[in-house]
Amino acid sequence: MNYSTQRFGAERKKIIKTVGALLISVSTVLFSSAAPAQSNVQSNTLQEVKSRGKVVCGLNKGLKGFAEANSLGDYSGLDSDFCRAVASAVFNDPKAVEFVPLTAGERFDALTAGQIDLLARNTTWTMSRNIEYGEFIGVNYYDGQGFMVSKRSGIRSALELDNKGICVIKDTTTELNAIDFFKVSKMRYRPVYFDTNAEINRAYEGGQCAAMTTDRSGLAATRATLSRPDAHLVLPEVISKEPLGPMVRAGDANWGNVVRWTLNCMINAEEMGITTSNVSRSAARATPAAARLLGVEGEFGSLLGIDNAWCANVITHVGNYSESYERNVGESTPLGLARGVNRLWTDGGLLYAPPIR
Ligand SMILES: N[C@@H](CCC(=O)N[C@@H](CS)C(=O)NCC(=O)O)C(=O)O
Structure with missing residues (x-):
């Protein structure tokens, strides 16, 4: 089943659920004194x-x-x-x-x-x-959001990322926090957007961006999957709150x-x-x-x-x-x-x- 058929099924279920819910609310109103809270x-x-x-x-x-x-x-x-x-x-x-x-x-x-x-x-x-x-x-x-760079880049602080390509996943808080961070730090922001981890990891490892940003746990996870984890560094700055x-x-x-x-x-x-x-x-x-x-x-x-x-x-x-x-x-x-x-x-x-x- 692909995503759209699953969604269609879900929509139908939603309608059935809504009708069911309506019937239950009617009975709740009718018999409310007997119903527990x-x-x-x-x-x-x-x-x-x-x-x-x-x-x-x-x-x-x-x-x-x-x-x-x-x-x-x-x-x-x-x-x-x-x-x-x-x-x-x-x-x-x-x-x-x-x-x-x-x-x-x-x-x-x-x-x-x-x-x-x-x-x-x-x-x-x-x-x-x-x-x-x-x-x-x-x-x-x-968690909190951070940045990862290759040690070879010589970058040791997120404040050194002015106008550098930043790998980011779309539809995340990551995307929004990075905008805030670059604004507050008065740096030019140059995002490179991706949809999935597989894509962003490939791009980062292939040198398409100077840094990758996401939740610091996500950076640790990504680092562990790179061909040489030790060649990469999670920078010290934590730029947001990410209660997952x-x-x-x-x-x-x-x-x-x-x-x-x-x-x-x-x-x-x-x-x-x-x-x-x-x-x-x-x-x-x-x-x-x-x-x-x-x-x-x-x-x-x-x-x-x-x-x-x-x-x-x-x-x-x-x-x-x-x-x-x-x-x-x-x-x-x-x-x-x-x-x-x-x-x-x-x-x-x-x-x-x-x-x-
Ligand atoms: N915690 C953030 C970020 C969550 C997130 O999706 N992070 C990325 C990198 S750790 C991810 O999991 N991407 C994988 C994907 O979308 O396939 C949020 O809730 O928006």
């Missing part, structure tokens, strides 16, 4: 996912450490792990997911048209995206909660020291907070419309946030990214998940 038109994605038997997850077409397919089309990365985590929360099965690779320019249409249930694609949370395209459920990687996070469609609070609490589960599990290898042991369930997280106490899964062991299943199959981070982008991987601001708040970082209560 959140039981309204918003809860249909979870139902659709359950009846389909898998989560359809949009992700990058190829970004090492975030979403990288092997020769069998099997994805690994921080973002693909998150898709699997949601599948584990809903189905206790990390394989119950269909990956839909998307370019930067395709991602929001795919979400709003209903082609995917969830977008986990190194996407920066901004105000206009939030208002126009959907809900960001949290942040799975705090998963998105869902607006107006579906219940599904948004399933996805949001899956991320919170992974972060809280790290804070409690609960890992794939100890999750089933009673020690991991010893504290009241851990017992709630793992579904031994309370009915928190039921509140979401899924199994009470939802979070235990996420940790069993995918691991806590730190396990996913270290496996995909951490210091021992080719990306070599230190946790930095992505440390837990208890270690001086920004990761702070609300409690399960």
Whole structure:
């Protein structure tokens, strides 16, 4: 199925959903006194996912450490792990997911048209995206934009890029931040635009631009795929805030909660020291907070419309946030990214998940 037929299917689904939603709203109005607060038109994605038997997850077409397919089309990365985590929360099965690779320019249409249930694609949370395209459920990687150059160029600061060719991907925050940065720094901006990582990497390595700009995690990922990573340097300047996070469609609070609490589960599990290898042991369930997280106490899964062991299943199959981070982008991987601001708040970082209560 090509993209346009998928979109057509999605449009049709949207119409069916809208009619369904209308019928449900009529019944909600008629029987509103009997209906619980959140039981309204918003809860249909979870139902659709359950009846389909898998989560359809949009992700990058190829970004090492975030979403990288092997020769069998099997994805690994921080973002693909998150898709699997949601599948584990809903189905206790990390394989119950269909990956839909998307370019930067395709991602929001795919979400709003209903082609995917969830977008986990190194996407920066901004105000206009939030208002126009959907809900960001949290942040799975705090990033900032930077520049990469070849060491041979002799460039050591982004302030030396006046009138130099800059490789940029279209339809990104990258594109907009670079304009601001050159303006504020009173330098001439000479962008060279591309649509995909494959194209930009080829152009950068072929010397079509003096520098490449994107999220610094994206630069680390790209650098790792170049023929001589050591010959390239990520410059020290961080020119923007790029809180990267998963998105869902607006107006579906219940599904948004399933996805949001899956991320919170992974972060809280790290804070409690609960890992794939100890999750089933009673020690991991010893504290009241851990017992709630793992579904031994309370009915928190039921509140979401899924199994009470939802979070235990996420940790069993995918691991806590730190396990996913270290496996995909951490210091021992080719990306070599230190946790930095992505440390837990208890270690001086920004990761702070609300409690399960
Ligand atoms: N975080 C930025 C940039 C995201 C982005 O798409 N970055 C580039 C480079 S890391 C990318 O993934 N390109 C791959 C593609 O579009 O295929 C945004 O949300 O706009």
